[in-house]
Amino acid sequence: METLLPDWAPNVHPMLVHFPIAIFITAIVTDLSHLLLKKEWLRKTVTALFVFAALVALVTYLSGKQAIDIVSVPMRAELTASNHSDWGLYTMLYFSAFAIVRGFLFWKEWDKKRMVAILLFCGGVAGAALIGKTADLGAKLVYKYGVGIQKLK
């Protein structure tokens, strides 16, 4: 796996981190469209997107667990790294649980009910807040403390 990485990349984690963010936000916007337009193809797309987001979140979390032990973390960044790791875990667990719930409701076709659909949309927005917090801490690690970057020689 490491041989596939470009020279400048410290590990695979920075390559993956943007996927769950982008897919989850896309899923929320699609969910909002589904809420308003009530199209069956949008309902299917939303469920597929949330399940995909959960899978990508799991892979990203595992890559982060591997990365934290191989990159050099300055001492003053350790608390941020610790919090990023914890929030990454909460996000991954939330995404997984949310995908399972959505999958179940989709299978039972209970997500066609207006109130259920609204609650699910709110659940998606809550997930976006979690990933926002995780991403903010990750960005702080890179742009404030320079974790995982190489200085020019």
Added chain:
Amino acid sequence: MKTIKFKLSWLTSCILLLFLAGTITSCSTKKESEEHSEEAGHHDEGTEEGHGHNGEEGDQHEEGASMESAGESMMWMPGDQPFTGMLKLAEGDAQQLAPSVTTDNDGAKVLTLTLSGDKAILLFDGALENLGANLQFKTDGFQGEVAIVHHYTDASNYDFVSISNAAMELGRMQDGKKSVLNKEDKKMPADWATLTVSSAGEHYKGLLNEELVNHGHGETRAAGQVGVMLNGKGKVMLKMMEVMNLTE
């Protein structure tokens, strides 16, 4: 047709609202991080000042121990007399340890302690919750373990990273009962080495000469003191200890 148009305009308004909310959140986060950066900047200045006054402070103290304190970090280096600086002997007999202060080849002072199978604990004042610590040490015919203790509340309750001739481990003493958070094979270094520990939230790391050796996890515990624990038989030399309070 009219209904679809109405729904689309509602959808557009909602998306715009989401963008607006996102922008406001992003701006407030940015402002907060800028404020933090400024604080960090002040801290750095403070640290530099701490360095600047180092000599003066050393003169102010009869023991002559080098001390740096910038609120967020503390550094100890041996003074002319042992056990008189900010790293105080909390457990062990000062006379039995036969302490002596010498000067190393690089001009730095070295505190040498001779242990005869007993335990010695030296602690900084003040309690920290999230912290990082570096200890520069060397051993001479020493059989036992050299450790950095943290979250020390009493002799039965503390966390530690220790190195012996067999292993390096992260551990916890709770009500006198030891539990190992992580343990890796490692030998005691022959030359001067730096033992490092970081305790951030539930994450604990142990490093030797800047190389990560241990990574363990444990429940957070109340703030406690930080220091050095020596347990065994033989000579241990201490050159420097630095403790840093970790904040986001």
